[in-house]
Amino acid sequence: MLDGCVPWPPEVAERYREAGYWRGETLGALLRGWAARYGDRVALVGDDGTRVTYRELDLWCDRLAAGFAGQGVAPRERVLVQLPNTPSFVAVCFALFRVGAVPVFALPSYRSAELRHLAELSGAVAMVIPDEVRGFDHRALVRGLLPELPHVARVFVAGDPGGGEDGLVALAALERDPVALPGPDASDVAFFLLSGGTTALPKMIPRTHDDYAYQTRITAGICELGEDTVYLAVLPVEFNFPWGCPGIIGVLGTGGRVVFAPDPTPQTCFPLIERERVTMTSVIPTIVHLWLDAAGRTGHDLSSLDVVQVGSSKLHDEVAARIEPELGVRLQQVFGMAEGLLTFTRLDDLRQVVLTTQGRPVSPADEIRVVDGDDREVPDGTVGELLTRGPYTLRGYYRAPEHNASAFTADGFYRSGDLVRRTPTGEIVVEGRIKDVVIRGGDKVSATEVEGHLTAHPGVQQAAVVAMPDPVLGEKTCAYVVADRDGPAPTLPELRRLLRARGLADFKLPDRLEVVEDFPLTGLNKVDKKVLAARAATLAGAGAGAGAGARARAGAVPAGAGAGRGGAR
Incomplete structure (x- = not known):
C-alpha cells in the first residue's frame, strides 16, 4: 500500500480473501x-449522443x-x-x-x-x-x-x-x-475519493482495487443489474454514489449501458431518460424535489425509468411517499459514505421499510455498532453514533495520523459521526449528525428531526435547521425553508402550530423562519449549514424580527449538484 495509507491488518485481509470478498482482481x-x-454492446453514451x-x-x-x-x-x-x-x-x-x-x-x-x-x-x-x-x-x-x-x-x-x-x-x-x-496489485490503492466534511478542506480516502471491486459487485447484485440496465449518471461522477454504488462500475460489470447527464435539472435529464430509455439513476433529495416539481408538467416519456436510488442526506418520509406515485418508479433508499459502509433498502422490501428506513448493510461482513457517548452499545430503537468496519471500509485517511487517532477506535471501527437507530429487523434509520444539534437552554434539538416535520407542510419543499446565538438560551432554532413556488409561503406561527400538532415539544419549535429560494451547497454539494448558520448569527446580531415568509436567496443549487453521504459523499 502507498506510504501514508493505513492497511487492513494482515489477518483481516486474509479472512476477506478466504471468504471470497476480495478476489485479487484489479x-x-x-x-x-x-x-x-x-x-x-454499447457501454457509454455522452449527452450529445x-x-x-x-x-x-x-x-x-x-x-x-x-x-x-x-x-x-x-x-x-x-x-x-x-x-x-x-x-x-x-x-x-x-x-x-x-x-x-x-x-x-x-x-x-x-x-x-x-x-x-x-x-x-x-x-x-x-x-x-x-x-x-x-x-x-x-x-x-x-x-x-x-x-x-x-x-x-x-x-x-x-x-x-x-x-x-x-x-x-x-x-x-x-x-x-x-x-x-x-x-x-489488487491490494494497491486504485483511486482516492474525498471526504464530505463541511468545515475544512477534504480529506483523501484510499480505495483499493480489491475493496472497490467487491463493493460494486455486491451492490450490482442487490440492485439486480443486467445487460438491459441503462443507468443515467446524474451526480458528478467523482462521487462514490454514481461511480460505484453500484453506479458506473457496477453497470459496466453486468453489461449495461451508462448515459452521462451534464447537469441534474429536469430540462436536461428528462429528455435523456426518454431518448435512451433509462431504467435507473441515483440522485439526492435536492434533485428529487426538482424532478417531482417538474414531473407533472413534463411532456417527456419517463415510463422506462424503473428504479431511483436516493441518498446523500435524510430523505424525509413525506417526500419519500411521493416518489413512486408521482415518478412512476421504485424507490431505493441508500445510506453510506465514501469511507465505505453502504446500506440499501432492497427492491422487494415492504413499502413501509422503503419509505421510512435507509435499509440494511450490503455485505454480510459489514460490522456495525450503535453506541452512546461512552462507546457503549445501545439497544435497537435507541439513537446513537454509528461505528463500522468491513471489507470495503477504510482503516485510515491518507496522510492524516492525528485525525485517524480520533476517527477510529482501537479495534479499527470507523466513527462515522452519524446518529442512527437500528430497527429490530436490522434496518438503519438515519437521525442526523452528531454536530447537527441545537442546544437550546440546555435542551438538545435534533435538526434532522425538526426538518422532517417541517417538510410535512404542503408549502415546504425543503427545510434546513441551524442554531442561532441567543444571549439568554445560548442558542435558538432558525429554520430555513424552500417554499412551493406555486403557493403562499408558510409563516412561522403556521409552522409552529403544525409541529405542535405533530407532537413535538415546545422547545423543538423553530424560533425563527427564513424563507429562501434555494440552499447554498458545499464543494461536495451538501446543504452548507455553515453558511446558513453564519447568516442566522448575523440576523440575530442585527436584532431582526423573525422572518415572515418573504422570499430571499440563500444560495444556488449548482448545475452539478451532487451528494455527500448516502453513498455519495
Whole structure:
C-alpha cells in the first residue's frame, strides 16, 4: 500500500480473501474481461449522443495508458482527475488503473484552494482537466496554479489545450499503440475519493482495487443489474454514489449501458431518460424535489425509468411517499459514505421499510455498532453514533495520523459521526449528525428531526435547521425553508402550530423562519449549514424580527449538484 495509507491488518485481509470478498482482481483487468464478454454492446453514451462500445472502451483505455506511461506517469504516482460527466472520465480512470497510477478525484466545481490542497496533499505529478465547463476556463485556473505546484509536471486537457508554451497537452494527442504495462496489485490503492466534511478542506480516502471491486459487485447484485440496465449518471461522477454504488462500475460489470447527464435539472435529464430509455439513476433529495416539481408538467416519456436510488442526506418520509406515485418508479433508499459502509433498502422490501428506513448493510461482513457517548452499545430503537468496519471500509485517511487517532477506535471501527437507530429487523434509520444539534437552554434539538416535520407542510419543499446565538438560551432554532413556488409561503406561527400538532415539544419549535429560494451547497454539494448558520448569527446580531415568509436567496443549487453521504459523499 502507498506510504501514508493505513492497511487492513494482515489477518483481516486474509479472512476477506478466504471468504471470497476480495478476489485479487484489479479494476483495469476487470474491464478487459467485460470487453471480451460484451464486445460490441454499447457501454457509454455522452449527452450529445456519442456512443462507445465495450470493445472500443477497452482499446481507448489501452491507448491512453500507453500515452500516460510515455509521458512519464509511473505506477503509484498520483494524478488529479477533474472532469465533468463524460465518457472521457471513465477512459482516463481505467487507463490510469492499467498504468498503476492513482487518480485523485476532484470535482469540476473545485477552484484554486481545493486543487492546491489536493495536489499538495497527494503529491500529484499530473492533472487531467477539461478545457471549459459551463463557461469556466479550467486551463486558465491551472495555469495560475502551476507556479505553486512544481511537482505537477504535466497537465492533460480533455478538449482544446489552448495556445502557449505552458505544457498543457491535449488528452486526445496522448493516444498511442498499446504497450505491455506492469499494472498494479489488487491490494494497491486504485483511486482516492474525498471526504464530505463541511468545515475544512477534504480529506483523501484510499480505495483499493480489491475493496472497490467487491463493493460494486455486491451492490450490482442487490440492485439486480443486467445487460438491459441503462443507468443515467446524474451526480458528478467523482462521487462514490454514481461511480460505484453500484453506479458506473457496477453497470459496466453486468453489461449495461451508462448515459452521462451534464447537469441534474429536469430540462436536461428528462429528455435523456426518454431518448435512451433509462431504467435507473441515483440522485439526492435536492434533485428529487426538482424532478417531482417538474414531473407533472413534463411532456417527456419517463415510463422506462424503473428504479431511483436516493441518498446523500435524510430523505424525509413525506417526500419519500411521493416518489413512486408521482415518478412512476421504485424507490431505493441508500445510506453510506465514501469511507465505505453502504446500506440499501432492497427492491422487494415492504413499502413501509422503503419509505421510512435507509435499509440494511450490503455485505454480510459489514460490522456495525450503535453506541452512546461512552462507546457503549445501545439497544435497537435507541439513537446513537454509528461505528463500522468491513471489507470495503477504510482503516485510515491518507496522510492524516492525528485525525485517524480520533476517527477510529482501537479495534479499527470507523466513527462515522452519524446518529442512527437500528430497527429490530436490522434496518438503519438515519437521525442526523452528531454536530447537527441545537442546544437550546440546555435542551438538545435534533435538526434532522425538526426538518422532517417541517417538510410535512404542503408549502415546504425543503427545510434546513441551524442554531442561532441567543444571549439568554445560548442558542435558538432558525429554520430555513424552500417554499412551493406555486403557493403562499408558510409563516412561522403556521409552522409552529403544525409541529405542535405533530407532537413535538415546545422547545423543538423553530424560533425563527427564513424563507429562501434555494440552499447554498458545499464543494461536495451538501446543504452548507455553515453558511446558513453564519447568516442566522448575523440576523440575530442585527436584532431582526423573525422572518415572515418573504422570499430571499440563500444560495444556488449548482448545475452539478451532487451528494455527500448516502453513498455519495
